Amino acid sequence: xxxxxxxxxxxxxxxxxxxxxxxxxxxxxxxxxxxxxxxxxxxxxxxxxxxxxxxxxxxxxxxxxxxxxxxxxxxxxxxxxxxxxxxxxxxxxxxxxxxxxxxxxxxxxxxxxxxxxxxxxxxxxxxxxxxxxxxxxxxxxxxxxxxxxxxxxxxxxxxxxxxxxxxxxxxxxxxxxxxxxxxxxxxxxxxxxxxxxxxxxxxxxxxxxxxxxxxxxxxxxxxxxxxxxxxxxxxxxx
Amino acid sequence: xxxxxxxxxxxxxxxxxxxxxxxxxxxxxxxxxxxxxxxxxxxxxxxxxxxxxxxxxxxxxxxxxxxxxxxxxxxxxxxxxxxxxxxxxxxxxxxxxxxxxxxxxxxxxxxxxxxxxxxxxxxxxxxxxxxxxxxxxxxxxxxxxxxxxxxxxxxxxxxxxxxxxxxxxxxxxxxxxxxxxxxxxxxxxxxxxxxxxxxxxxxxxxxxxxxxxxxxxxxxxxxxxxxxxxxxxxxxxxxxxxxxxxxxxxxxxxxxxxxxxxxxxxxxxxxxxxxxxxxxxxxxxxxxxxxxxxxxxxxxxxxxxxxxxxxxxxxxxxxxxxxxxxxxxxxxxxxxx
Numbered sequence: 001x002x003x004x005x006x007x008x009x010x011x012x013x014x015x016x017x018x019x020x021x022x023x024x025x026x027x028x029x030x031x032x033x034x035x036x037x038x039x040x041x042x043x044x045x046x047x048x049x050x051x052x053x054x055x056x057x058x059x060x061x062x063x064x065x066x067x068x069x070x071x072x073x074x075x076x077x078x079x080x081x082x083x084x085x086x087x088x089x090x091x092x093x094x095x096x097x098x099x100x101x102x103x104x105x106x107x108x109x110x111x112x113x114x115x116x117x118x119x120x121x122x123x124x125x126x127x128x129x130x131x132x133x134x135x136x137x138x139x140x141x142x143x144x145x146x147x148x149x150x151x152x153x154x155x156x157x158x159x160x161x162x163x164x165x166x167x168x169x170x171x172x173x174x175x176x177x178x179x180x181x182x183x184x185x186x187x188x189x190x191x192x193x194x195x196x197x198x199x200x201x202x203x204x205x206x207x208x209x210x211x212x213x214x215x216x217x218x219x220x221x222x223x224x225x226x227x228x229x230x231x232x233x234x235x236x237x238x
Numbered sequence: 239x240x241x242x243x244x245x246x247x248x249x250x251x252x253x254x255x256x257x258x259x260x261x262x263x264x265x266x267x268x269x270x271x272x273x274x275x276x277x278x279x280x281x282x283x284x285x286x287x288x289x290x291x292x293x294x295x296x297x298x299x300x301x302x303x304x305x306x307x308x309x310x311x312x313x314x315x316x317x318x319x320x321x322x323x324x325x326x327x328x329x330x331x332x333x334x335x336x337x338x339x340x341x342x343x344x345x346x347x348x349x350x351x352x353x354x355x356x357x358x359x360x361x362x363x364x365x366x367x368x369x370x371x372x373x374x375x376x377x378x379x380x381x382x383x384x385x386x387x388x389x390x391x392x393x394x395x396x397x398x399x400x401x402x403x404x405x406x407x408x409x410x411x412x413x414x415x416x417x418x419x420x421x422x423x424x425x426x427x428x429x430x431x432x433x434x435x436x437x438x439x440x441x442x443x444x445x446x447x448x449x450x451x452x453x454x455x456x457x458x459x460x461x462x463x464x465x466x467x468x469x470x471x472x473x474x475x476x477x478x479x480x481x482x483x484x485x486x487x488x489x490x491x492x493x494x495x496x497x498x499x500x501x502x503x504x505x506x507x508x509x510x511x512x513x514x515x516x517x518x519x520x521x522x523x524x525x526x527x528x529x530x531x532x533x534x535x536x537x538x539x540x541x542x543x544x545x546x547x548x549x550x551x552x553x554x555x556x557x558x559x560x561x562x563x564x565x566x567x568x569x570x571x572x573x574x575x
Contacts, residue, residue: 053453054449054453073452074449074452074453075452075453075454075455075456075457075458077453078452078453078454078455079455084453086450090447090450092442092443092446092447092450093446094442094446094510095439095442095443095446099439099442102436103436103439103440103443103454103456104454105436106454106455106456110436146454147454150454150455
């Protein structure tokens with residue numbers, strides 16, 4: 001499935017009676033990359049979950065190449081082209097690496113999992129291991145590869161670097177950057193490691209209490225230390 | 239997709255040779271156990287055929303409980319559907335054994351379709367209660383429809399024709415036993431393919447995290463319903479085998495007690511393992527047979543004690559115990575991270 005543009009209009013969503021996101025609007029062009037930043041609890045994960053249909057939507061539109069998918073169930077959204085790599089990774093612990101990958105194939109042939117092994121050779125070495133036997137980095141690779149195997153047109157990555165060793169972070173970001181450079185997917189990245197997020201994407205938005213408080217380019221944010229300190233809470237960027 | 243990090247040459251998808259060898263060895267073991275039963279217990283072949291029929295029921299239950307996480311205490315509904323369908327067909331002149339098994343499978347599959355459609359509307363405890371309600375309703379329906387089912391007297395007076403036109407169903411139960419053993423092996427092979435297929439993997443994924451499976455683009459309800467139909471076909475074949483071998487179908491074939499016992503056998507052997515289902519059935523029915531002969535009044539107490547011991551010592555069932563012990567016997571192979 002080729003990359004598609006993603007347009008969010010006035011999206012409000014939350015959990016039960018609690019509204020977390022309020023009137024969020026932004027656009028990512030087909031094949032574009034957007035990093036979403038913000039402190040903990042500001043609605044970043046809720047935003048990705050809402051795009052995937054995993055939260056309660058109170059209003060707004062989610063347009064994939066102009067088609068509103070906001071009323072679709074999560075499985076229909078996935079078939080339509082959205083793919084989420086969740087923060088919790090959500091690999092199937094009782095299945096082997098290979099079986100986890102099979103589960104992500106949608107209607108593609110079994111042989112397609114060779115693509116995942118090409119992307120992350122480590123998974124090939126671990127293909128017979130059960131999910132619970134993997135390290136955190138391997139679980140993240142598996143979760144990412146499983147989603148990418150379904151060939152989403154828009155890939156949603158929720159804090160893929162959380163809790164990983166620096167060397168694994170570098171490996172994972174290199175893989176994602178090269179994947180993004182192919183232009184086959186539109187990618188939204190939620191990440192707490194600001195340097196990595198700014199290196200990855202050209203465009204950035206900052207969420208504060210469920211609202212977008214700033215949108216711009218990575219370079220603009222990088223050069224505005226006050227803004228970074230105010231909304232993200234880090235002292236400096238290198 | 240682009241090549242991103244090649245730390246070593248990338249091989250083609252892994253070969254399944256190891257699994258084939260293991261499954262082949264498992265089948266040889268089943269056949270060897272079946273042959274041993276035939277030669278060692280020639281006077282108990284009727285009981286052993288009953289064990290095979292119930293093993294099919296427990297395998298069918300494992301597909302739902304062990305592989306899909308669907309709670310059920312009404313599996314005998316599917317078994318009974320197959321048994322009554324085969325018995326009624328035989329009474330109406332369809333006496334060829336293979337055809338009767340096929341009729342049992344279709345009846346079980348249809349019952350599975352109905353049962354699944356109802357049960358999959360609920361989850362957890364509510365699902366379990368629904369399954370109990372369904373088996374009780376089916377039991378009562380079989381009792382009331384005595385014109386067709388024989389009611390509490392059971393459905394009797396039918397006899398299947400010789401197997402392949404040659405082998406009579408003899409008084410000692412040899413033909414029925416060998417027929418049942420062949421059927422069990424064929425069903426077992428078929429189920430091995432089912433659970434190893436992408437469909438089977440999807441079912442196990444649903445058991446573990448249905449929300450995640452949905453967000454990956456899979457539709458949970460049709461997948462589970464398909465498994466209900468497959469499970470019904472397997473249970474229905476078990477029921478038909480029981481009808482052919484005993485030439486009577488009683489209300490006990492569609493009872494809550496049989497459903498509960500089959501779940502106990504599955505827990506005993508280990509959920510989510512086809513071998514576990516077989517092991518649980520053989521151990522439970524063998525134990526029941528021996529202990530009830532030794533102490534006809536308190537044998538259930540001993541069965542209960544066995545269950546408590548297994549649950550405490552091997553929470554994953556006897557099949558799970560074997561899996562846990564295997565690495566210790568072999569020594570660690572270095573695959574652990």
